[in-house]
Amino acid sequence: MNNFTFYNPVKILFGKGQISAVSQEIPAGARVMMTYGGGSIKKNGVYDQVMEALKGFEVIEFSGIEPNPHYETLMQAVEIAKRQKIDFFLAVGGGSVIDGTKFIVAAMEYEGEDPWNIMAKREPVTKAAPFGAVLTLPATGSEMNSGSVINRVSTKEKLAFGSPFTFPKFSVLDPESTFTLPVRQISNGVVDAFSHVLEQYLTYPVNAPLQDRLAEAVLLTLKEEGPKAVQNPQDYETMANFMWAATMALNGVIRVGVPTDWATHYIAHELTALHGIDHARTLAVVFPALLRYKSETKKEKLLQYGERVWGVNTGTEDERLEATIQATIAFFESLNIKTRLSDYEVGKDTIAIIIQRFEERGVKNLGERADIQVQDVKEILALSL
Numbered sequence: 145m146n147n148f149t150f151y152n153p154v155k156i157l158f159g160k161g162q163i164s165a166v167s168q169e170i171p172a173g174a175r176v177m178m179t180y181g182g183g184s185i186k187k188n189g190v191y192d193q194v195m196e197a198l199k200g201f202e203v204i205e206f207s208g209i210e211p212n213p214h215y216e217t218l219m220q221a222v223e224i225a226k227r228q229k230i231d232f233f234l235a236v237g238g239g240s241v242i243d244g245t246k247f248i249v250a251a252m253e254y255e256g257e258d259p260w261n262i263m264a265k266r267e268p269v270t271k272a273a274p275f276g277a278v279l280t281l282p283a284t285g286s287e288m289n290s291g292s293v294i295n296r297v298s299t300k301e302k303l304a305f306g307s308p309f310t311f312p313k314f315s316v317l318d319p320e321s322t323f324t325l326p327v328r329q330i331s332n333g334v335v336d337a338f339s340h341v342l343e344q345y346l347t348y349p350v351n352a353p354l355q356d357r358l359a360e361a362v363l364l365t366l367k368e369e370g371p372k373a374v375q376n377p378q379d380y381e382t383m384a385n386f387m388w389a390a391t392m393a394l395n396g397v398i399r400v401g402v403p404t405d406w407a408t409h410y411i412a413h414e415l416t417a418l419h420g421i422d423h424a425r426t427l428a429v430v431f432p433a434l435l436r437y438k439s440e441t442k443k444e445k446l447l448q449y450g451e452r453v454w455g456v457n458t459g460t461e462d463e464r465l466e467a468t469i470q471a472t473i474a475f476f477e478s479l480n481i482k483t484r485l486s487d488y489e490v491g492k493d494t495i496a497i498i499i500q501r502f503e504e505r506g507v508k509n510l511g512e513r514a515d516i517q518v519q520d521v522k523e524i525l526a527l528s529l
């Protein structure tokens with residue numbers, strides 16, 4: 145097992161009725177900016193519950209944070225928050241609202257030239273305003289991690305940042321908040337969370353059986369609960385299990401002491417940036433291609449995954465590798481998520497654009513072995529056509 149440091153200070157308030165507890169988590173007298181998206185929270189009672197809980201606080205609302213949150217919109221929130229002397233933020237929504245709020249809190253304290261450089265030049269965040277979250281969409285794990293992905297519309301870029309200062313102080317996970325989710329978002333959530341585990345698990349063995357089994361537990365839970373959630377989004381038990389699995393997929397626990405990949409996410413973000421395809425769908429396109437392309441260097445973990453998660457235990461090694469990748473594709477497709485670039489009407493010309501962008505950005509050494517170069521990205525994307 146590799147050395148590691150584990151730090152996760154996020155307080156989780158899980159279960160029915162927990163939104164009311166936010167009042168005890170926010171410092172008395174705080175001036176709160178409540179951030180949210182396009183209004184789904186007004187249709188499922190979450191908005192009303194949050195407002196009820198925030199009685200007694202000064203609250204300014206900032207709505208309209210888009211899916212794949214826009215830097216341009218978030219900078220407006222920063223301007224208003226500074227003017228209104230906001231000292232606590234409450235993000236209410238899915239990954240986009242939470243990620244967007246992470247950027248806002250970092251930008252509030254940013255002293256450099258342009259907060260976009262936090263992503264573009266990887267300028268470290270050295271302080272941030274405090275925030276909490278109320279999650280309405282299980283998928284990203286953003287509610288219990290410090291990462292964030294922001295889109296700049298003017299340049300069609302989608303870039304990530306993370307910092308120990310951008311963990312939420314607390315997150316409320318009430319499964320009832322998910323009852324209004326459209327099937328499309330549930331499928332997206334299952335595939336995103338599943339992919340998060342694969343990024344941290346399908347690498348190479350370092351004799352870390354506990355991490356392996358924790359990762360497999362999350363995969364098996366998503367395999368079982370995901371289809372049930374799609375079938376019955378108002379079943380409390382199912383949504384509770386799905387919600388906690390998605391959080392566990394990316395809160396840092398399964399990653400400790402093991403190598404991680406993340407090349408699929410890095411490549412897939414370009415497809416959202418260029419074509420607006422939902423994040424999970426871009427992963428469903430890139431992952432199978434990357435697994436095929438890297439099946440030799442990922443062989444041991446792929447075979448273990450195939451056997452323990454999909455019951456693939458007969459045939460030659462090559463047959464088992466292919467059956468494992470096919471099982472993964474079939475799982476994504478069973479959730480109505482297409483797995484080829486052509487399914488999204490994206491062609492070869494996009495590959496050329498991504499390659500050019502990566503060359504300009506100096507992208508190199510992706511993947512757990514730092515052996516995926518720009519030319520490999522080209523081959524991977526070609527396999528996904």
Ligand code: NZQ
Nearest residue numbers: 181182183184211212238239240280283284286291324325
């Ligand atoms: O904006 P509203 O009206 O709230 O509607 C949203 C949005 O249209 C809707 N929605 C959310 N909760 C709902 C609901 N509709 C009905 N009922 C509810 N309870 O769902 C739509 C999608 O929301 P969004 O927040 O965009 O989805 P998701 O949670 O999948 O987040 C995706 C974003 O997270 C980033 C992605 O790149 C993408 O930008 N990621 C963040 C990560 C992180 N911070 O660790 C890791 C991930 O890999 C990912 O990159």
Ligand code: ZN
Nearest residue numbers: 336340409423
């Ligand atoms: Zn993801």
